Amino acid sequence: MSADITARIREDIFAAERAGVFRAVGRALPRIDARAHVSGSTRYYADRSFPGLLHVVMARSERHHALIGGIDLSAAEAVKGVVRILTHKDVPNNWYTILKLIGMGPDEEPVLAEDRVLYRGEPVAAVLAETADAAREAAGKVRIAYEDLPAVLDIEAAMLTDASAIKPHGSNLFIYDGRDHFHVHCGDTEAAFCEVEHILEHSYQSSPIEHAPVETTGAIAVPEPNGRYSIHSNTQAAFFTLDNAALILGVPFRHLRVIGGTVGGGFGGKVDVIVEPIAVLGAMRTGRPVKYAFSREEEMQVSSPRAAERIRIKDGVMADGRIIARDVRILVDAGAYSRHSPYGTIKAAAHMPGPYTVPNVTINAWCVYTNRTPSSAMRGFGVTIGDFAVEVQMDRIARLLGRDPFELRLQNAYRDGEMKPHRKKVEGAALVEVVQAAAERIGHSLPPEYRAMSSSRKG
Amino acid sequence: MRSSFVSFTLNGEEKELLIAPGQRLVDVLREQCGAMGTRNGCGQGGCGACTVHVDAVPMLSCLVLAELAEGCDILTIEGAARDRTLHALQEAFVAEAATQCGFCTAGMIMAAKALLDRDPAPQREAVVEALSGNVCRCTGYEPIIAAVLAAAAMLARLPAAAA
Amino acid sequence: MTRLRGRGISAVNYPTGMNLGGDPSQALIHATTTGNFVVTLSSVDLGQGLRTIMTQIAAEVLGVPPESVIIDTADTDTGPHCMGTFASRATHRIGNAIIMAATEARNALLDVAGEELEVAAADLETDGDGRIAVKGVPGKSISVLDAALAAHFKYGRTISGRGIYLKPRSYPDFETGAMDPDSCQAHACTIAEVEVDTETGEVRVLKLTSAYEIGRALNPMMVEQQIVGGSWMGMSHALYETTEPYYPDRAHGPVDFAEYLMPGPADIPQYDAVILERPSASGPFGAKGIGEMTANSPIPAIANAIFDACGVRIDELPITPEKLLRALDAAAVAPRR
Numbered sequence A: 001m002s003a004d005i006t007a008r009i010r011e012d013i014f015a016a017e018r019a020g021v022f023r024a025v026g027r028a029l030p031r032i033d034a035r036a037h038v039s040g041s042t043r044y045y046a047d048r049s050f051p052g053l054l055h056v057v058m059a060r061s062e063r064h065h066a067l068i069g070g071i072d073l074s075a076a077e078a079v080k081g082v083v084r085i086l087t088h089k090d091v092p093n094n095w096y097t098i099l100k101l102i103g104m105g106p107d108e109e110p111v112l113a114e115d116r117v118l119y120r121g122e123p124v125a126a127v128l129a130e131t132a133d134a135a136r137e138a139a140g141k142v143r144i145a146y147e148d149l150p151a152v153l154d155i156e157a158a159m160l161t162d163a164s165a166i167k168p169h170g171s172n173l174f175i176y177d178g179r180d181h182f183h184v185h186c187g188d189t190e191a192a193f194c195e196v197e198h199i200l201e202h203s204y205q206s207s208p209i210e211h212a213p214v215e216t217t218g219a220i221a222v223p224e225p226n227g228r229y230s231i232h233s234n235t236q237a238a239f240f241t242l243d244n245a246a247l248i249l250g251v252p253f254r255h256l257r258v259i260g261g262t263v264g265g266g267f268g269g270k271v272d273v274i275v276e277p278i279a280v281l282g283a284m285r286t287g288r289p290v291k292y293a294f295s296r297e298e299e300m301q302v303s304s305p306r307a308a309e310r311i312r313i314k315d316g317v318m319a320d321g322r323i324i325a326r327d328v329r330i331l332v333d334a335g336a337y338s339r340h341s342p343y344g345t346i347k348a349a350a351h352m353p354g355p356y357t358v359p360n361v362t363i364n365a366w367c368v369y370t371n372r373t374p375s376s377a378m379r380g381f382g383v384t385i386g387d388f389a390v391e392v393q394m395d396r397i398a399r400l401l402g403r404d405p406f407e408l409r410l411q412n413a414y415r416d417g418e419m420k421p422h423r424k425k426v427e428g429a430a431l432v433e434v435v436q437a438a439a440e441r442i443g444h445s446l447p448p449e450y451r452a453m454s455s456s457r458k459g
Numbered sequence B: 001m002r003s004s005f006v007s008f009t010l011n012g013e014e015k016e017l018l019i020a021p022g023q024r025l026v027d028v029l030r031e032q033c034g035a036m037g038t039r040n041g042c043g044q045g046g047c048g049a050c051t052v053h054v055d056a057v058p059m060l061s062c063l064v065l066a067e068l069a070e071g072c073d074i075l076t077i078e079g080a081a082r083d084r085t086l087h088a089l090q091e092a093f094v095a096e097a098a099t100q101c102g103f104c105t106a107g108m109i110m111a112a113k114a115l116l117d118r119d120p121a122p123q124r125e126a127v128v129e130a131l132s133g134n135v136c137r138c139t140g141y142e143p144i145i146a147a148v149l150a151a152a153a154m155l156a157r158l159p160a161a162a163a
Numbered sequence C: 001m002t003r004l005r006g007r008g009i010s011a012v013n014y015p016t017g018m019n020l021g022g023d024p025s026q027a028l029i030h031a032t033t034t035g036n037f038v039v040t041l042s043s044v045d046l047g048q049g050l051r052t053i054m055t056q057i058a059a060e061v062l063g064v065p066p067e068s069v070i071i072d073t074a075d076t077d078t079g080p081h082c083m084g085t086f087a088s089r090a091t092h093r094i095g096n097a098i099i100m101a102a103t104e105a106r107n108a109l110l111d112v113a114g115e116e117l118e119v120a121a122a123d124l125e126t127d128g129d130g131r132i133a134v135k136g137v138p139g140k141s142i143s144v145l146d147a148a149l150a151a152h153f154k155y156g157r158t159i160s161g162r163g164i165y166l167k168p169r170s171y172p173d174f175e176t177g178a179m180d181p182d183s184c185q186a187h188a189c190t191i192a193e194v195e196v197d198t199e200t201g202e203v204r205v206l207k208l209t210s211a212y213e214i215g216r217a218l219n220p221m222m223v224e225q226q227i228v229g230g231s232w233m234g235m236s237h238a239l240y241e242t243t244e245p246y247y248p249d250r251a252h253g254p255v256d257f258a259e260y261l262m263p264g265p266a267d268i269p270q271y272d273a274v275i276l277e278r279p280s281a282s283g284p285f286g287a288k289g290i291g292e293m294t295a296n297s298p299i300p301a302i303a304n305a306i307f308d309a310c311g312v313r314i315d316e317l318p319i320t321p322e323k324l325l326r327a328l329d330a331a332a333v334a335p336r337r
Ligand code: FES
Pocket: B039, B040, B041, B042, B043, B044, B045, B046, B047, B048, B049, B050, B051, B060, B061, B062, B063
């Protein structure tokens, strides 16, 4: 469908608002990096040679939740080619949290595990060796003594008051300003439920999903002659990486320099700051360039996935199709550490009740810790699974009432000037128009009153 | 086990390299020959990003031991263009928007080139089959299939010598 | 073998910008002596085409051809701060920063051109092809190249500009949830047509038809790349992907591309789409972020189409053949629907 894309812009819709004369903007210019991509000359972070490069392979927790009795490095250190093995004692500021710089505390994740592990795959000891093979062999010989603790893997179980708390603050829930969840409401949901013709309540569930970029997450740290370190990285956020790495390493920010910008796919998976601090620490301790790149297996199982979510929606619907009450309960499975999940949970709450105007809404969203790989941002962060829940729910309502699913959405669509539950006034809405345009595209005819609807006026 | 000398031609150029036992072709191409266009997306045969031609056969260079390349003729993405003129596949990938992050692109083009070298006018099914070992996370594959079919059409219009 | 067809729809919106804002990005622009323009950033191109879009925005505002714009990114020693590429923020935030920087640089360029042509800068216009002309006076013009040479070697002036964009941070009211989370909203409606094989539980997506409202299609080809790639990812999420197939049980996690299932080139549907533009008041030329949204709308559309086809609801993602077969079996025992 490539050549005719420009022809498929509906210039007749919002014609007055979109008017304008442009020369460079709006052109289907081929991407400026395409020729480099097809000729193989694009340079990603790993496409530079550094003499004396060392490779990191991480020894990881094999348990979901356990105390660490001891770490025996002797067999690993004996592997030919091993230069150094880093443990938590080597990390200047071992406890961090990634959103520290925007004030989302507390520091609650160790760079390398100390007396306990909270998920299978948690990093414990970083082996630096002359070759990746030697590092891999040695990482397999790091002996970790475990004393198993009960693992909390189910989010609902984690929320029970008698659940064993896996976090030091004594709960498995992130605390928002003294509350154990994030809350939004408008109107009076309880009262509205008493007036409606129909109540529909359903639960929706997702499982963790991997970003799966074809280029795995990685970085190369290179000592520079002036006491600085260059970090060649495929991070999605150069300064975010620099700032967090400097805080963890306890070095002045000016000692680090991040070079990147060309990434083999991200989808949110390269926003965490995981590989860079270890690579720089290795370079600091050995004086040599150090590469730390995830294997495909690590990318699949240890890099943070899209969170599993459990969403329950309870709707109050009138016989004419108006949804007048929506109560949403969102559980986000953060895994063992916060990463971006407390933030994503707020975003999930802000997104409800979807692109509809519902006068009475209650939203409660919990960010729940469990003994699994920490989840984090991914394309559609906080919204993807919510959209699934809301839109399947809309289909159920349409079927219950015997309504056309396009018409039901048009009837309830949000429009300019209306109020979202988080009390922001809607502007620039266009749900009505995309529903109309999509229906038209498949030849689904709408009655005149639905064709006449518009986002900029009610009716 | 000791390192040994291995010689092969890379994109038409003679190479003689000292290779450690167990070294994989992808690493030798990238680190010793500087042919960085061959990407390593998994190192375990799962993604196709490292596809090169060994004696005109597409192979996953992460699964090939470098010592087995002795005497072989190896073609990588760097050798796909002739005299700085892009191959029809490369032109078509640009025109059809078949590359986004670009990380899969070299492997896709090498897999597709092997197909067009032996079947210059493939049906869509043959293209799909030829690309089935290559993962792309960005494009959704459709533009890649379209590019391969467009390249085949482009090549059919060229005089045989130029192709 | 029974193959049942069904159709489902979904309608979604998607917020542009980091949730709650407070996420600045900057751009610096300077002209070279020969009238090219270097845009210096620390922003990251993930493959979505950031460099291309930023080239077009800079060229538009400067009034020069895109070929004369050079994007220099991402090096924290030379590039000014950028919060990062995520949350559908890059086009909006960095685009706005570039508009600010390019406006300043353009004014400097026109000042020099005005002195060379002995007219007021306000009387000048750019043709987007490398010339600056006096409005309404045919033939009276100067090339951007000559203006840049004059700025450097005759007047000793820089042609440069600084830009930043910040949506101030919103702090939610934890009592009511009142907040200002986003800069604008993009929209999509997707119709999925599927075929369910009731014996194998396999679902084939036949066609995805969508309408997207994206503010402004800054580059329709990049828009299309996001649509086709994002729709594929949405379909993949709906039917295939998970790192924990027996969630919340941690057993049997895939470790490679053989085990982590995604649709291959043989499994892709037909795509059809139309684009709507309702420019956002805050977006660069009205543009909204769309990269993430394109993956969202196919998921419920496919789930609804499956129900339409075979009368069972799977409310757990991904909708695998195993789950579907179990549900079909249960429905066969219990009365349908
Ligand atoms: S790197 Fe060889 S198949 Fe992935």
